[in-house]
Amino acid sequence: DGGITQSPKYLFRKEGQNVTLSCEQNLNHDAMYWYRQDPGQGLRLIYYSQIVNDFQKGDIAEGYSVSREKKESFPLTVTSAQKNPTAFYLCASNPGWRGYTFGSGTRLTVV
Amino acid sequence: AQKVTQAQTEISVVEKEDVTLDCVYETRDTTYYLFWYKQPPSGELVFLIRRNSFDEQNEISGRYSWNFQKSTSSFNFTITASQVVDSAVYFCALSEAGGSGNTGKLIFGQGTTLQVKP
Numbered sequence: 001d002g003g004i005t006q007s008p009k010y011l012f013r014k015e016g017q018n019v020t021l022s023c024e025q026n027l028n029h030d031a032m033y034w035y036r037q038d039p040g041q042g043l044r045l046i047y048y049s050q051i052v053n054d055f056q057k058g059d060i061a062e063g064y065s066v067s068r069e070k071k072e073s074f075p076l077t078v079t080s081a082q083k084n085p086t087a088f089y090l091c092a093s094n095p096g097w098r099g100y101t102f103g104s105g106t107r108l109t110v111v
Numbered sequence: 112a113q114k115v116t117q118a119q120t121e122i123s124v125v126e127k128e129d130v131t132l133d134c135v136y137e138t139r140d141t142t143y144y145l146f147w148y149k150q151p152p153s154g155e156l157v158f159l160i161r162r163n164s165f166d167e168q169n170e171i172s173g174r175y176s177w178n179f180q181k182s183t184s185s186f187n188f189t190i191t192a193s194q195v196v197d198s199a200v201y202f203c204a205l206s207e208a209g210g211s212g213n214t215g216k217l218i219f220g221q222g223t224t225l226q227v228k229p
Contacts, residue, residue: 031215040120042202042219050215058216088154094215100146100206102156 002027006091006103012111013078013085021076021106023091029101031094032074036060036087037105043090049074078108086110113138115205117220124193125228132188132223134203140164145179145186146204146217156202162186193227200224 007022025032031050035043045058049068063082068074078085091103114137124130136145147159160170162179170177174191190197203220 033216035217035219040222040224042115042117042221043217044219045216048216090154090156092156092217100158100217102148105154107154 004091004093004101004103006089006106008106009104011106011108013108015110016080018077018079019108021078021089021091021108023074023076023103024072025074025091025093025101026072027093027095027101028071029093029095030071032068033092033094033100034058034064034066034074034076035090035092037090038087046076046089113140113205113207113218115203115218115220117201117203117223119223120221121224121226123226123228126195127192128227129189129191130193130225130227132190132201132203132225134186134188134220136184136186136203136205138184138205138207140207144206146202146206147177147186147188148202148204150200150202150222152199159188159201190225193225195227195229198225198227 004025013019033048034046036046037043044060046064047058047066049055052068052071055066055068065077086109089106092100094100116135143164145162149157167179176189178187200222202222204217206217
């Protein structure tokens with residue numbers, strides 16, 4: 001079945017470490033997105049990519065980096081510059097401007 | 112700028128009650144899409160409905176119904192005869208339509224936590 005796979009489901013990071021969250025899709029969708037969700041809040045856009053080898057900053061890109069070397073993959077790196085990274089991270093894809101599909105999320109905690 | 116407002120942070124009802132979740136949006140686009148998603152405790156977002164800006168017909172799907180009114184920029188969601196399984200966080204979202212310079216990114220409201228008590 002087609003869908004989005006996010007891994008790991010839970011991730012623990014020590015302060016000062018970089019960590020990478022994986023997002024893979026087999027839906028052949030061009031556009032992919034990363035959202036961050038804090039408790040009791042909506043989802044905020046971190047980065048998005050409309051096409052391979054191209055990506056754009058969202059509303060809260062500081063402290064994060066992405067790459068889009070393959071259509072299927074859009075990994076998110078949370079760098080040490082992100083001062084408050086503890087959150088729930090959701091990846092999504094979209095074939096155009098409709099039909100968003102979301103992954104099951106990665107819960108990141110700083111220890 | 113685009114914005115989605117869900118003024119109700121939390122709603123608590125007793126099973127079998129009807130409940131309406133409010134959503135108000137702002138956009139300068141004439142073509143746009145509105146969405147409702149359900150987020151159960153597991154965290155995954157479950158798609159409920161998509162409505163384009165040119166279709167103001169109300170929609171009903173089982174116990175769920177949606178009322179889209181462009182005149183008031185609202186897209187409200189009603190659950191009839193609520194059940195415990197409806198307990199979740201519900202998000203309203205807005206996206207730009209396709210076209211040059213548009214990203215198709217989703218803009219979310221803050222979410223409404225619905226608790227249905229037995």
